[in-house]
Amino acid sequence: MRSVNTTQETLPSTGIIGHAGALALLDRSREAGRLAHAYIFVGPRHVGKMALALYLAKSVNCQGEGRPPCDVCSQCRRIGSGWHVDVQVIDTSSEGESDEDKTDKTRIGIGKVRELQRQVSLRPYEGVCRVFIVDGAELLTHEAANSLLKSLEEPPEGVLFVLLATDETSVLPTILSRCQRIELSPMPTDDLAQTLTSRYAVQEENARLIARLSGGCTGWAISAAQDDSVLGARIDSLDVLIELADSDLEGRFQYASKLSQLYSNDKQGVRDLMDLWTLWWRDLILTWAGQGDVATNLHRNDKLEEQSLRYSLDAIQMFIKRIKEARHYLERNVNPRTALEWLMLGFPEAQTAG
Ligand SMILES: [Zn+2]
Structure with missing residues (x-):
């Protein structure tokens, strides 16, 4: 497992571009104390799935004033910088315990899921909720997916799973059925161009070019703007x-x-x-x-x-x-x-x- 790498998909401080519906849904559920134990965020690469997962991780751990996430308290900042012990990302580059994990870097193997499960059973160390982000749910091997399924079926208290998937059709159906699904769509390119101009001071013509080339995927657009x-x-x-x-x-x-x-x-x-x-x-x-x-x-x-x-x-x-x-x-x-x-x-x- 590795700590969160935020260079591609998070924003400096203000949060997320677009995805108002998804943000509102997550905020309402959290305020009502009705967050699901497991979510799956579905959408194209760089659309903002990881940014939304981090938003959720901050929201449930934030200790700042006002409506979370405040983005300034130590919890939010540590999650944003990838140093928060209770927020873990598992992906193809994570460390696993089995040989299979070490040889096949294109999949998330059983060893990585076993390591995740070992951590799931621990109590939160510095926050109030442990968040496990599986970046590439479609890349889980069959064995790993079945093993993860057990955790999704009996989630311990104070644990939140967030699965990210680019290709939903390759995710085990039983995994899908255990997660609340949130679909993230690319942003209309005109809106994105405007945001790049107003929030990132990108010159108008360049903003239009970046927005169009990004196909509305904000993660790529932001890294190109910066x-x-x-x-x-x-x-x-x-x-x-x-x-x-x-x-x-x-x-x-x-x-x-x-x-x-x-x-x-x-x-x-x-x-x-x-x-x-x-x-x-x-x-x-x-x-x-x-x-x-x-x-x-x-x-x-x-x-x-x-x-x-x-x-x-x-x-x-x-x-x-x-x-x-x-x-x-x-x-x-x-x-x-x-x-x-x-x-x-x-x-x-x-x-x-x-
Ligand atoms: Zn905070």
């Missing part, structure tokens, strides 16, 4: 992917080889790149259909126009499907280089003019 290199890296990565259209098979295979090396130590990084690429091809469909003004990657409008003339709609759709399949192969532990070369072999042919 750190220029985040936006720069995304733009650079996309440019490399765009250039592949002008490359030959050898160039594409070289890129596949680079990606497969990256995959061995940064799986999520490769998944993100494939999502980015999918978005690009979706933008090509929009541009092809004359709706380029709602494309995500509007900043590369020149290339969208150019490439949308180059491929047939069928070819674009086929390649989107192929990216999805390649991703699937990677998740199923097919040799990364083989899977990525297979993807490149399916790169669409340009239509001949006339």
Whole structure:
């Protein structure tokens, strides 16, 4: 288990952007003394699931004045900085006790859940409520999920479970049935752009770009607003992917080889790149259909126009499907280089003019 890492998804002091409905629901339940023992927050990556989990952890432990969380008392501050002993995150990088946990870094194995259960039985050390955040409920192995289920079925007093899931369909149904489900949706990009301008002093045009590229996922948008290199890296990565259209098979295979090396130590990084690429091809469909003004990657409008003339709609759709399949192969532990070369072999042919 590790302590909370707050760099990506929390805000400096004022709380959370958007998700008013979820916040109101949690506040009302807490005030009425009717918080569930276990929640599952469902939504896309970077939408703000971890921020909401920390909000809840602070709310139940806050000792400040007024309506919790105050964000200034020592409980709130320690939770926010990741030092609170009673608020624990279990994820794929957590320490587990079994060999399986040490070898498979893509899953949350039984050893990690056993460690969680050992801690569940302890009394709160510095707060009043122990909060266990499972970041990636869909990544629990079958054995780990079944073991966690036992804790969810008989939750000890003063313990709160918060499960976070990006892919709800891969969560064991019996786990889902034990948790109160709260869905977090991306924020409308216009609202998000406005918030970035007013709260983070991002210049208007940049705020619109960040909001659009984030797809309404506030976690990514905030990190991009606070750190220029985040936006720069995304733009650079996309440019490399765009250039592949002008490359030959050898160039594409070289890129596949680079990606497969990256995959061995940064799986999520490769998944993100494939999502980015999918978005690009979706933008090509929009541009092809004359709706380029709602494309995500509007900043590369020149290339969208150019490439949308180059491929047939069928070819674009086929390649989107192929990216999805390649991703699937990677998740199923097919040799990364083989899977990525297979993807490149399916790169669409340009239509001949006339
Ligand atoms: Zn507080």
